[in-house]
Amino acid sequence: MMLIRRRWIKMSHNGILLLPGCGALSFSTDTFLNSMSMVLGNIIAHPSLSRGQASSSSSQSHSHSPFSHSPLSHSPLSPFSHVRYFTNDEGTSSPSGGGGGNGGASSSSDVSSEEEEDSSSSSSSNDPLSAALPVRANYTTQRRAGYAGGKFIAPVMQVLRLTDEQGKPVEESGEDVLDGSVFPDANTAVKLYKTMARLQVMDAIFYEAQRQARFSFYMTSAGEEATVVASAAALHDEDVIYAQYREQGALMWRGYTCQDFADQCYSNERDPNKGRQMPIHYGDKHKNFVTISSPLGTQLPQAVGHAYALRMEDDGLVASRRLDVSDDAAGEQHRRVVACYFGEGAASEGDFHAALNMSATLDTPVVFLCRNNGWAISTPAWPEQYKGDGIAGRGGSYGVRSIRVDGNDAVAVYVAVSQARAEAAETGTPRLLELMTYRRGHHSTSDDSTRYRGKASEIAREPVGRFAAYLKGLGWWSDDEDAEWRAECRAEAIDALREGESVSKPPISGLFEDVYKDMPWNISRQLDETLAHAKRFPEEVPHGVPLH
Ligand SMILES: Cc1ncc(C[n+]2csc(CCOP(=O)(O)OP(=O)(O)O)c2C)c(N)n1
Ligand SMILES: [Mg+2]
Known part of the structure; x- marks a missing residue:
């Protein structure tokens, strides 16, 4: 692998979205436990997952990480049992009143180091009220973010860019945040x-x-x-990989062939999901790619x-x-x-x-x-x-x-x-x-899309x-x-x-398999009814699907 240094570049941030008429899915603890048990079976939590050990592991960080926000850790030495302590980028703990007032961003990220220094200096780490703040904030006399003078001031995260629109590497400029980064050989x-x-x-x-x-x-x-x-x-x-639906390139990178994609889109008998899914709902256990699910956000x-x-x-x-x-x-x-x-x-x-x-x-x-x-x-x-x-x-x-x-x-x-x-x-x-x-x-x-926006081809990206x-x-x-x-x-x-297109389709009966080891009487009856219906109205059955 080739290791080289580059720098951060400012780029204007394009806007982004809303789902009209889409109710937000509420996510319950049950859903989470179900998805976990689906994956885990009967595995019991390993003792190393206890909070203390997990925190000590999470406190390690790369010295030049461009990622903002340090992970939390919890100190048993806190005089306030409900107070959370935070770990700074050097790995030492500091109470929430003394760790910088910007949410812990490193100096290489979205908030300037000037702001960090300024708000730290205005705090009092001996102040019990300050230490008891349940968020990572300091008391300050300054108005550096939030509402000030009728304006709203909020930090905007910059965009990492290493090659320009013409594919030319962006010049180095002295910042070392990407030291040690892995570039493609x-x-x-x-x-x-x-x-x-x-x-x-x-x-x-x-x-x-x-x-x-x-x-x-x-x-x-x-x-x-x-x-x-x-x-x-x-x-x-x-x-x-848990994907949404537009990530066929990730599966392709892992060796899914054009033929595999075609077999899924045609729902033929070579599709690993047995032709039961809509086109583009790919999935492949051997490639560690979980089958696409249409309802947004479930993944x-x-x-x-x-x-x-x-x-x-x-x-x-x-x-x-x-x-x-x-x-x-x-x-x-x-x-x-x-x-x-x-x-x-x-x-x-x-x-x-x-x-x-x-x-x-x-x-x-x-x-x-x-x-x-x-x-x-x-x-x-x-x-x-x-x-x-x-x-x-x-x-x-x-x-x-x-x-x-x-x-x-x-x-x-x-x-x-x-x-x-x-x-x-x-x-x-x-x-x-x-x-x-x-x-x-x-x-x-x-x-x-021409009904709601200009021609996308006119946008040079x-x-x-x-x-x-x-x-x-x-x-x-x-x-x-x-x-x-x-x-x-x-x-x-x-x-x-x-x-x-030429490969046979799986039969209708395949729709009723793989849920129960032995098909129960009610599912068996539904299968018989479906086959009888299909034989009576064959024109309703997609072309090439065997009627058995
Ligand atoms: C819960 C839910 N609400 C609405 C839809 C309908 N729907 C399908 S794709 C889509 C837009 C999703 O946009 P985005 O997540 O930005 O993905 P993109 O299509 O831009 O890749 C909507 C609203 C859905 N599938 N599921
Ligand atoms: Mg989108």
Whole structure:
């Protein structure tokens, strides 16, 4: 891996979303326990998950982490039993009255160090009232944030960008926050580009196939190829992925072929989910990719439950290493994390808030990956979905270290997710990344975006060409290779569709299997009734589905 230094760049923050008519899903403890027990079976909490040990593990941090907000720890020495203590970036504990008044942001992040110093100096750490504040704040005579002089002053998190719109590396400028960052080496970068290009080609061809009514539904990742593929490339294959529905690039990175995608879209008998799901609801146990579920936001608390389960398992297997040698590279390899993708629209659901809070308070290794593409179907993210500082701006309030990244910059996404993944594995705590991108296509094949916005193609945010330019600048890729690769991908996608269409469909009776070992009488009766109905009205049955 090549290690180089880069700097933070300011970039204007595009707005973001709201789901009209979508009631927020309330998330109950039962839901969480169900998702956990689904994953865990009968595993009993390992003693290393007790709060004291978990906290000591979570207090370790990278010295140059760009993620804001230190994790919490709880000191048994507090004179106030209800007072929480916080750990600063040096790993020492300080009472809540003396740790800086900005929510614990490191100087490399969203709030200036001047503000940190100023509000610290105005506090009195001997003041019992100050120490008893149940949030990380100081008393101050200054009005540096909040309402002041009729204006509202709030910090805005900057955007990490490492290559510009033309794919040129951004100049270094002296800040060292990315020292030690992992950049993609030549092999990884070329594989990453080839996957992005293959995804782009497959999406275009599958989209057209759906418009020809060859299957019922499709969604493209157009404009979000870097966001999805570069993040997946930075994960480990054993990490579990909970996706929303626009992350086929992550599955492709893990080796899901065009043929696998075509088989799922055609619901043929080779689909691992036996043709029971709508097109694009992919899932593959062997690739640690949990099957897509349409109701927005459900994957978020499920991911937290799964991460909690993984932590229990991994602690049971390597408990002594986990707690004693957490910076040991071999030990880190052993620990898995859960990556959870979601749109900024889904972040308006109650499940997002429940998941963030539980991931922080339970210390779970989840890497939350928000694709902020500016739209939730026809609803613009800003100002209809939120009026605050986007999604990353919410992380700090839950105690989750967060960062905002240029999601169309494959290099920045790879670097930021690599670091988030390593930190989550090492500390067993969550990270939140808001990847700023743009949905260039329609929401899905059921949508016509020209009804509510201008032509997306007029917006110059195209991540695949941008990354190709980066690779060409380094001498790792050429125009000839590009033309050859794209022709190959095109032939592959067309062949996959042709074959997917010709493979038999699973029979109707398959719909009634896999729930009970022995089919109960009432399900058996429903099966008979359904088959009788299908035989009576065969024109109602999708073409090619066997009537047995
Ligand atoms: C609970 C729920 N409410 C509404 C919908 C309908 N719906 C499907 S996708 C979508 C927009 C989601 O936007 P976002 O999370 O930003 O993802 P994007 O489509 O932009 O990738 C909506 C409202 C749904 N599937 N589930
Ligand atoms: Mg969106």
